[in-house]
Amino acid sequence: MSEELIYRYSAYFKKLNRGYTKDLGRAPHKPILLLSVIQLIAKGLITTNKIFIDSDLLLAFQNNWKLLVHTGHSQNFALPFFHMRSEPFWHLVAKPGKQLSLTSSKSIKSFNSLNETFAFAEIDKQLFQLLLLPENQLWFEQLLIELYFPNFKSYYKRPEKYSEEIKIENEILNEPSEKYQAHINELKNQLEDNQFEEEIFIRGSLFKKTVPKIYDYTCCISGLKINSTHNVQMVDACHIYPFSISNDDTVTNGIALSPTLHRAFDRGLITLNSSYVVRVSPSIQDESSNYSLSQFEGRQILLPENEKWYPSQESLNWHNKEAFLL
Numbered sequence: 001m002s003e004e005l006i007y008r009y010s011a012y013f014k015k016l017n018r019g020y021t022k023d024l025g026r027a028p029h030k031p032i033l034l035l036s037v038i039q040l041i042a043k044g045l046i047t048t049n050k051i052f053i054d055s056d057l058l059l060a061f062q063n064n065w066k067l068l069v070h071t072g073h074s075q076n077f078a079l080p081f082f083h084m085r086s087e088p089f090w091h092l093v094a095k096p097g098k099q100l101s102l103t104s105s106k107s108i109k110s111f112n113s114l115n116e117t118f119a120f121a122e123i124d125k126q127l128f129q130l131l132l133l134p135e136n137q138l139w140f141e142q143l144l145i146e147l148y149f150p151n152f153k154s155y156y157k158r159p160e161k162y163s164e165e166i167k168i169e170n171e172i173l174n175e176p177s178e179k180y181q182a183h184i185n186e187l188k189n190q191l192e193d194n195q196f197e198e199e200i201f202i203r204g205s206l207f208k209k210t211v212p213k214i215y216d217y218t219c220c221i222s223g224l225k226i227n228s229t230h231n232v233q234m235v236d237a238c239h240i241y242p243f244s245i246s247n248d249d250t251v252t253n254g255i256a257l258s259p260t261l262h263r264a265f266d267r268g269l270i271t272l273n274s275s276y277v278v279r280v281s282p283s284i285q286d287e288s289s290n291y292s293l294s295q296f297e298g299r300q301i302l303l304p305e306n307e308k309w310y311p312s313q314e315s316l317n318w319h320n321k322e323a324f325l326l
Helices: 002-014 029-042 055-068 078-086 111-117 125-131 134-148 150-155 163-174 177-190 193-214 259-266 313-323
Strands: 090-094 118-123 236-239 254-257 270-272 278-280
Touching: 002 125, 002 134, 029 055, 029 078, 029 125, 029 134, 055 150, 055 163, 055 193, 078 090, 078 111, 078 118, 111 118, 111 193, 118 125, 125 134, 134 150, 163 177, 163 193, 177 193, 193 236, 193 254, 236 259, 254 259, 259 270, 270 313
Parallel strands: none
Antiparallel strands: 090 118, 236 254, 270 278
16 A cells, blocks of 8 residues: 555646746746655654644755755745645645735745744645655665755755754854844845745744753743653743844843743843843732732742853843833
8 A cells, every 4th residue: 555655646746837948947946845844854953743833844944955956036935835726735824814915927926924923734634644654764865865956866865954954053142243233134134035034933933943952941030941752842932132123133132931931021021130130010909819820920030051152231220221110
């Protein structure tokens, strides 16, 4: 039965419906996306038949594009993720209440539009089960490479970690805020709109991973820390100075908070003073309970081991002046 399934999905992979441009030829986007999905299944980063739009998939797509695409096609992740719906094994699942808005050419408008509209894509469960086996991963990878990128098959590899991911993580951890902000402005001027949206999404996702890590996955105010064999995360990365205003994803503009305290911080119900001590807004009157905000008044927060990752005084000053409710 597995041989029959391999034959069926091999036939699907060989007949991908790809756009054609006279000067550039057939679009390489779908094969690159499929290679990226196989890579992440092999690395254990995709564990169900649900394919989410996340930084791991975007980084894999970008890395494979750089290695294998040597035409003038524009790198655009949203296109294959959306248009793969024309293939019999790929099914898009919209977020509740979201209406799809397309361009005049019946394409997705942008990466942000894709991410706002769709929760995930599902591949056939039978295909996913096939791809869990290393020998099948290699079979389908080789099929895609030989068929769509035969001249560059020696370039293809499965890196343990993508170079772009390492570079961005280093910037988030170690760059001064001013340098990081200037870099974001440069990227906005250099990249096409879709590529810039992808870049901001990746950086935001890596910020969300890195900040809890340097706080040992512990809420810096309440001390909440939950370990799970299913890798469930119960601590958020919270921007102190909102990225939408600051363009700052460095760790000094972040703290690790439980979801409830994250919401309270964003709404100005709590803040931190320059000594990293919690202040609770005098505007609130909460019930005395194990869940009250008032219990945290005057509490010294937990801080990262490395002092250079402490919350920046500039960001804290902004939050005290602009967000905290007096």
